[in-house]
Amino acid sequence: MNWRVDRAHGAGALSVLNTLRRAYSWTMVHLPSGLALGGLRARWAQNSRSLFTHYQPDVREVLISSTPDSLDDFDPSVIAHEFMHFVVHTQTGEEAPGGGHLYKTDPPLALSEGAATALGQAALGSSEYISLGKYWQLQELEYAFRFNAELPAKLPAQFGVPEPVAQERFGTSDGSPNGQVSEWLDAMIFWDMMDGTSAAEPHDALSNDIFGLTYTLLVYLPGSTANRGAPGHDLTDALDGFLQYYGPALREDVLKLTRERGFPYSPP
Ligand SMILES: [Ca+2]
Ligand SMILES: [Ca+2]
Ligand SMILES: [Ca+2]
Ligand SMILES: [Zn+2]
Numbered sequence: 001m002n003w004r005v006d007r008a009h010g011a012g013a014l015s016v017l018n019t020l021r022r023a024y025s026w027t028m029v030h031l032p033s034g035l036a037l038g039g040l041r042a043r044w045a046q047n048s049r050s051l052f053t054h055y056q057p058d059v060r061e062v063l064i065s066s067t068p069d070s071l072d073d074f075d076p077s078v079i080a081h082e083f084m085h086f087v088v089h090t091q092t093g094e095e096a097p098g099g100g101h102l103y104k105t106d107p108p109l110a111l112s113e114g115a116a117t118a119l120g121q122a123a124l125g126s127s128e129y130i131s132l133g134k135y136w137q138l139q140e141l142e143y144a145f146r147f148n149a150e151l152p153a154k155l156p157a158q159f160g161v162p163e164p165v166a167q168e169r170f171g172t173s174d175g176s177p178n179g180q181v182s183e184w185l186d187a188m189i190f191w192d193m194m195d196g197t198s199a200a201e202p203h204d205a206l207s208n209d210i211f212g213l214t215y216t217l218l219v220y221l222p223g224s225t226a227n228r229g230a231p232g233h234d235l236t237d238a239l240d241g242f243l244q245y246y247g248p249a250l251r252e253d254v255l256k257l258t259r260e261r262g263f264p265y266s267p268p
Contacts, residue, residue, distance in 0.1 A: 012073030013044040016064045019079040019124075026123035027087055030210050032219050040086050044073060053078060055085035057095045062086060070133040077129040080120030088115060092222035094233075102165075104173050104180040107234035114186025114235075115217050121149065121187075122194050122210060129187075147184055149191035150201070153260050171262030177229040177236045185261050186235050192257050193242065203260035205253040209246070216241035228268065239265055 005011045005018050020042055027037060041061040045051040053065045053072045062082045066073040073079075085096050096112040099105070105113075117129055129147040151159055155166045169188070172179030192204040193213050220241030221233050229236025239254055251267050258265040 007071070007074055012046060012064075012066050015073050016042060016044050016062075016079055019076045020062065020083055022076075023080045023083040023120065023123040027083075027119075030122075030214050031091075032211065032215050035091055035218060037087065038090055040083070046073075053082060054098070055082045055089070055096070057085075057089045060086060060090065070131075072131070072133075075131050076124050077117075077120060077126075078131050080123050081116045081129075084116040084119040084123075085112070087119065088112065088217060091218040094222065101183065103168050104182050107178070107181055107230035107236075108232035110181045110183040110186045111234050111238060113183035114188075114190060115238075117147075117183065117187040118149065118190035118194065118213070119217075121191060127191060127195065147187070149188045150195075151188075153188075153262060169261075172264065175264060177234075177264050177266075179230075181235065181263065185263060186238075188261055189235065189239075189257050189263070203256045205256060206250070209242075212242050212245050215245050220244065235263060236265060240268055243267055 003014065005015045020040070024037065024040070031037065039060065041059060043061055043063045045063060045065045047067055048065055049067075051063060051065045053063060053070070055062050062079070064072050064079055064082065089095055094112070096116070097106070097109045099109060101113070121127060121129055127148055127150040129149070131145040133145070151161065153170050155161050169182045169184040172181045190213055192201070193206050194208070194210045195204070197204055197207050216238050221237060224237065224241065226240060227233075227237060228240060239258070243251060243254060248267075254267070255265065
């Protein structure tokens with residue numbers, strides 16, 4: 001049987017299911033041992049003015065909303081991101097603060113959003129997050145918001161990312177680890193921890209460390225009372241957990257990643 005999971009056939013609900021199943025399978029393979037995924041409810045809303053795409057922790061439900069301005073049911077990146085909020089919530093009890101997305105924001109929010117994006121993209125096997133829709137903030141990008149975790153921190157003009165957008169993704173608001181930070185910065189560092197290495201990325205010496213990151217996010221952080229950097233769990237605490245998992249041998253590799261993105265991390 002051939003399934004047609006595309007827009008032309010109005011197959012939004014099947015498209016959502018397709019991505020959720022993919023993300024679920026990936027996560028089952030990469031969960032730290034002893035953890036299990038429970039049930040998830042999924043809802044598809046078409047042309048609703050009041051329902052927006054999100055994960056609802058109290059009912060463990062991913063809601064994917066599709067309107068002419070926001071075609072989330074055909075955005076695997078968006079669906080996988082919401083799915084990863086479910087994973088983090090059910091494993092840690094932590095509810096994502098919600099909000100954010102384009103500008104520098106509070107470090108705990110950047111952590112939960114960046115983690116959901118990086119894990120979601122890892123499940124999809126792509127460094128490029130794509131969200132179809134009309135973004136009034138980014139009209140020059142027309143109908144798609146794109147983010148590629150593999151882009152260099154200092155973007156040459158040919159990458160097509162507007163300078164103010166690139167600035168938001170680099171460094172912190174006050175140059176300290178307490179300052180506001182972009183969720184995309186967190187996502188880029190988490191992505192590079194998990195993917196391979198290549199000559200094109202001299203700052204990325206870490207390879208295939210998915211377990212290091214899932215351990216950090218799902219086991220270390222919820223069980224840790226340590227709290228460095230900004231108040232609450234943030235990138236600093238996550239990097240501390242990653243180094244605890246792998247030991248000081250990876251210290252310099254982690255510092256290469258944080259320096260590339262302008263994040264002032266100093267290991268304990
Ligand atoms: Ca890497
Ligand atoms: Ca990389
Ligand atoms: Ca902290
Ligand atoms: Zn989110």
